[in-house]
Amino acid sequence: NKLLFVFVPVKKVDRLSALPDDVLVNILDRLNVRENARTSILSRRWTQLCAKLSRLIISALDFLPKDVLCTDISDDELVRINAAVVQATDSILTRRNPGEHTIRLLSTMFYLRDDVPISIGRVVGRAMAASLVENAKFTVMTGKYDNGDMAEHDLVTSARNFMLFFDACPSAFGGLTTLDLENLRFGEPDISNVLITCKRLKRLRLYNCDSGDCSTLQVEHAHLSELSIIHCMLQRVELNWLPQLTTMVFDGWLQFQDPLFIGHVPLLVVVSLTNLAFSFNKMVLLSEFLSGTSIRDLKLAFNSEKIWVQPECPTPCLASVFRQLRFVNLLHLPEGYDLTWTMYFLEAAPLLKELYMTVCVYVKMSLLRKDVSFATYALLTIYLYPCTFLLACRYGIMRVIWKWTRRRGKKTCIVRTGV
Numbered sequence: 001n002k003l004l005f006v007f008v009p010v011k012k013v014d015r016l017s018a019l020p021d022d023v024l025v026n027i028l029d030r031l032n033v034r035e036n037a038r039t040s041i042l043s044r045r046w047t048q049l050c051a052k053l054s055r056l057i058i059s060a061l062d063f064l065p066k067d068v069l070c071t072d073i074s075d076d077e078l079v080r081i082n083a084a085v086v087q088a089t090d091s092i093l094t095r096r097n098p099g100e101h102t103i104r105l106l107s108t109m110f111y112l113r114d115d116v117p118i119s120i121g122r123v124v125g126r127a128m129a130a131s132l133v134e135n136a137k138f139t140v141m142t143g144k145y146d147n148g149d150m151a152e153h154d155l156v157t158s159a160r161n162f163m164l165f166f167d168a169c170p171s172a173f174g175g176l177t178t179l180d181l182e183n184l185r186f187g188e189p190d191i192s193n194v195l196i197t198c199k200r201l202k203r204l205r206l207y208n209c210d211s212g213d214c215s216t217l218q219v220e221h222a223h224l225s226e227l228s229i230i231h232c233m234l235q236r237v238e239l240n241w242l243p244q245l246t247t248m249v250f251d252g253w254l255q256f257q258d259p260l261f262i263g264h265v266p267l268l269v270v271v272s273l274t275n276l277a278f279s280f281n282k283m284v285l286l287s288e289f290l291s292g293t294s295i296r297d298l299k300l301a302f303n304s305e306k307i308w309v310q311p312e313c314p315t316p317c318l319a320s321v322f323r324q325l326r327f328v329n330l331l332h333l334p335e336g337y338d339l340t341w342t343m344y345f346l347e348a349a350p351l352l353k354e355l356y357m358t359v360c361v362y363v364k365m366s367l368l369r370k371d372v373s374f375a376t377y378a379l380l381t382i383y384l385y386p387c388t389f390l391l392a393c394r395y396g397i398m399r400v401i402w403k404w405t406r407r408r409g410k411k412t413c414i415v416r417t418g419v
Helices: 021-028 033-039 044-050 075-094 116-130 152-168 170-174 190-197 316-322 339-348 389-394 397-407
Strands: 055-059 105-111 136-141 178-185 203-210 215-220 226-230 234-241 247-251 260-264 270-274 297-301 327-333 354-359 381-385 414-417
Touching: 021 044, 033 044, 033 055, 055 075, 075 105, 075 116, 105 116, 116 136, 116 152, 116 170, 136 170, 152 170, 152 178, 152 190, 170 190, 190 215, 203 215, 226 234, 316 339
Parallel strands: 055 105, 105 136, 136 178, 178 203, 203 226, 215 234, 226 247, 234 260, 247 270, 270 297, 297 327, 327 354, 354 381, 381 414
Antiparallel strands: none
């Protein structure tokens, strides 16, 4: 018997296109703007799908030349990239049918050059008027990545350009929920005016922004929930009235004499504090620094220099600040740091669950020779980096942990070390 093989051509099936529209839109929402543009040329259906996207993220970084970092681009490339962002923003938003599909997120990242920000702001403002935009974000870059490269007149000029953009686009700023700014030296009332206009603002990040050396930043806003102040030349920050604020990052302040005032901030639970202190700087009392709050997650970073937090004996004020504390991160502890200082977290925070520490490689921690009365019985994990287990034992860390776990009875505390 002879076998007869017949080859029948198999029709190729486009399984991706066979998916329903809502699934394809969900996939496209995960792509950047350039990848979405490529898919739109496949067919009329794909073009229509791109007009239904709920997440529109248009970033200047997506238009960088291949293998080129944002820190290495020339002025000519920056102009080209900004022009591409304007074109992409206008093309994507104008092809949408007004009011047909909700925009869950509209995020644009661009450089503060020429009239490009105003062009983007007006396009975004028209989109907000025509469609429901739940979340809108502006990330405004200056193209400077080293604070040392920014002279005072550069900061002032950039701030003036930003305020021209701000004044020209009130509709866009009125609908913003996130604003990310860098390298700006404002006039005295400018930041307050921005906060007043951005009525829907929930997240604000200021990097190297101020109103002059040793200026004071006063913040009042009904809806702001996250505030980041990083490397700003500020003498004092006053959080006067922020009823929705839950998260604050304060990285770097000039004066250790009352650098932070916390007024009506009832929901604040996550705080990150970073600073570089010298021998002549005043130490901070957390019971005063965070007075009126009930922190759940606390990060303190010391940049491997002087400890700028003054250890305190348990007091009702300290107990009030730490009564809900669950997570503590102590980063970049300096060489010679005394482990005794850490213990007051364990004494004052009864609900503490996780303690994370990074220390210098050459740790010199003295052995504890006294008994400690721990108030913390909920602690589950202690992280010690870059300490090794042997080093931890050598400098008495394990003795403290053993003494503490013995008080907890049957529950076990996990100690994690790393190099």
